[in-house]
Amino acid sequence: MGTSSDRSAKSAARGRGRRARDSLSRAIILEAAEKIATSEGLESLTFQALGKELEAHPTSIYRHFRDKDELVLELIDSLRSRSYGGTLKKSDSWRDDLRSSARHIHEHYLRYPQFAFQMAARTTRRPMEFSNVEFALDALLRAGLSPEDAALQLRVFGNIVRGLSSMEASLLALDPEIRARDELAWEVEYRQLSQEEYPHISSMAGQLAHIGDPRIFDLAIELYLDAIELRASRTRVTPAEPEP
Amino acid sequence: MGTSSDRSAKSAARGRGRRARDSLSRAIILEAAEKIATSEGLESLTFQALGKELEAHPTSIYRHFRDKDELVLELIDSLRSRSYGGTLKKSDSWRDDLRSSARHIHEHYLRYPQFAFQMAARTTRRPMEFSNVEFALDALLRAGLSPEDAALQLRVFGNIVRGLSSMEASLLALDPEIRARDELAWEVEYRQLSQEEYPHISSMAGQLAHIGDPRIFDLAIELYLDAIELRASRTRVTPAEPEP
DNA sequence: AGTCATAGTCAACGGCGATGACTTGTGCTG
DNA sequence: CAGCACAAGTCATCGCCGTTGACTATGACT
Numbered sequence: 001m002g003t004s005s006d007r008s009a010k011s012a013a014r015g016r017g018r019r020a021r022d023s024l025s026r027a028i029i030l031e032a033a034e035k036i037a038t039s040e041g042l043e044s045l046t047f048q049a050l051g052k053e054l055e056a057h058p059t060s061i062y063r064h065f066r067d068k069d070e071l072v073l074e075l076i077d078s079l080r081s082r083s084y085g086g087t088l089k090k091s092d093s094w095r096d097d098l099r100s101s102a103r104h105i106h107e108h109y110l111r112y113p114q115f116a117f118q119m120a121a122r123t124t125r126r127p128m129e130f131s132n133v134e135f136a137l138d139a140l141l142r143a144g145l146s147p148e149d150a151a152l153q154l155r156v157f158g159n160i161v162r163g164l165s166s167m168e169a170s171l172l173a174l175d176p177e178i179r180a181r182d183e184l185a186w187e188v189e190y191r192q193l194s195q196e197e198y199p200h201i202s203s204m205a206g207q208l209a210h211i212g213d214p215r216i217f218d219l220a221i222e223l224y225l226d227a228i229e230l231r232a233s234r235t236r237v238t239p240a241e242p243e244p
Numbered sequence: 245m246g247t248s249s250d251r252s253a254k255s256a257a258r259g260r261g262r263r264a265r266d267s268l269s270r271a272i273i274l275e276a277a278e279k280i281a282t283s284e285g286l287e288s289l290t291f292q293a294l295g296k297e298l299e300a301h302p303t304s305i306y307r308h309f310r311d312k313d314e315l316v317l318e319l320i321d322s323l324r325s326r327s328y329g330g331t332l333k334k335s336d337s338w339r340d341d342l343r344s345s346a347r348h349i350h351e352h353y354l355r356y357p358q359f360a361f362q363m364a365a366r367t368t369r370r371p372m373e374f375s376n377v378e379f380a381l382d383a384l385l386r387a388g389l390s391p392e393d394a395a396l397q398l399r400v401f402g403n404i405v406r407g408l409s410s411m412e413a414s415l416l417a418l419d420p421e422i423r424a425r426d427e428l429a430w431e432v433e434y435r436q437l438s439q440e441e442y443p444h445i446s447s448m449a450g451q452l453a454h455i456g457d458p459r460i461f462d463l464a465i466e467l468y469l470d471a472i473e474l475r476a477s478r479t480r481v482t483p484a485e486p487e488p
Numbered sequence: 489a490g491t492c493a494t495a496g497t498c499a500a501c502g503g504c505g506a507t508g509a510c511t512t513g514t515g516c517t518g
Numbered sequence: 519c520a521g522c523a524c525a526a527g528t529c530a531t532c533g534c535c536g537t538t539g540a541c542t543a544t545g546a547c548t
Contacts, residue, residue: 290505291505302505303505
């Protein structure tokens with residue numbers, strides 16, 4: 001086998017020899033990482049894939065990131081700050097405001113389904129998060145809730161939005177083959193259940209919405225807004241009356 | 245190196261030679277898997293760990309499960325069926341039924357936070373799931389929804405319950421140190437924001453509930469039930485009128 | 489021109505899920 | 519009751535992953 005030509009052969013296969021000395025940086029690596037993660041999926045974001053994308057040796061990345069976890073966290077943060085660029089503008093309808101706030105978050109989660117799970121649970125305490133909280137709080141107060149109620153409903157609202165979004169996103173992030181198998185189960189196996197044991201399922205099998213049905217999120221938000229309106233109107237007459 | 249003693253040496257290290265012929269089964273493997281997953285975490289559930297726990301060769305498991313995915317799905321379902329027992333009994337109040345169904349699921353997710361993520365997204369198509377669906381569907385119909393509405397609301401309800409539960413669970417599953425830091429942020433950093441930029445936050449900082457506040461889930465469910473009741477009462481007069 | 493920290497490279501390690509060839513035991517059949 | 523077939527357990531091995539430590543070229547600064 002070639003001895004002196006080894007290097008040039010490998011270089012040719014990769015385009016050029018070793019990369020220029022300061023041609024890598026966190027920013028450049030993150031850019032390549034985003035490209036891979038959004039097109040091939042987060043599970044395809046490996047050091048090998050990064051190396052190929054960058055035309056660099058896979059382990060070069062360790063000169064810029066301690067480990068893969070650090071890389072992924074930083075990637076998430078960079079995606080978020082880019083996605084939340086434009087800020088929310090207050091309208092004269094608290095319903096519209098809460099709804100658009102919810103859709104904003106939902107949209108972001110669905111844009112990067114691979115990361116939804118991490119995004120939902122972590123507090124980032126950055127300006128973007130602060131202003132989102134302030135915005136929603138203001139809308140809840142305008143809805144007619146007392147400050148105490150609003151403080152609690154802020155969490156309810158946020159958890160519903162993030163929970164629904166991350167769940168929907170995690171469906172999108174599933175391996176397509178697995179997802180196809182699961183979806184088929186709903187459509188086929190559910191129709192074959194016995195009428196005696198599962199009368200409702202078997203009579204309505206054809207109408208059951210798919211778990212990832214896009215109507216679900218919007219509908220859930222409308223229901224929530226309805227409920228808030230109802231609570232607020234009740235509170236104006238008598239104090240809150242939580243269920244047992 | 246030993247030639248004829250190789251086997252006995254390895255046997256000694258593992259206790260005994262090869263396992264008796266029918267000493268493995270799906271049930272036995274699942275039992276070991278649950279033990280590992282609940283004590284060491286889901287990421288520690290590997291074939292090697294299973295092999296050590298069972299005192300069997302790691303690949304023996306492939307005789308009983310096609311691949312790891314099948315094993316995990318079955319594990320999730322076995323946990324679920326144990327957790328849900330036979331406890332769902334229909335009452336004369338659809339609200340009570342939906343609420344107890346929601347709390348069942350919520351409780352289950354919090355009991356096994358490691359699995360919450362997988363549980364929320366995956367369909368396991370096993371008997372326990374079927375009966376849950378049938379139960380909820382029945383309650384929604386009794387609430388007064390039309391079959392079409394009920395078919396859709398089944399998903400809304402399920403997604404809200406699972407989304408909220410898995411988000412709460414994923415908080416529990418977070419690295420304790422990270423969680424402590426995030427919680428501290430709400431209690432400290434949020435109080436120090438400027439009054440001009442974030443008037444509501446700074447005036448209500450003391451009352452803001454914690455993201456993991458246990459009241460949130462119950463409150464969200466009550467709001468949902470209120471909203472369903474409202475929809476049902478409207479529908480009885482005029483057909484459904486979804487928001488734009 | 490010489491030096492030296494450092495960015496990029498490389499081979500190797502251990503752990504992972506998975507495969508296919510093998511061995512061993514059990515029970516069935518002639 | 520011999521021996522055969524087949525299923526259950528085992529093993530070597532594959533390819534991929536993240537990570538490490540030794541190396542080597544680079545290029546900025548004396």
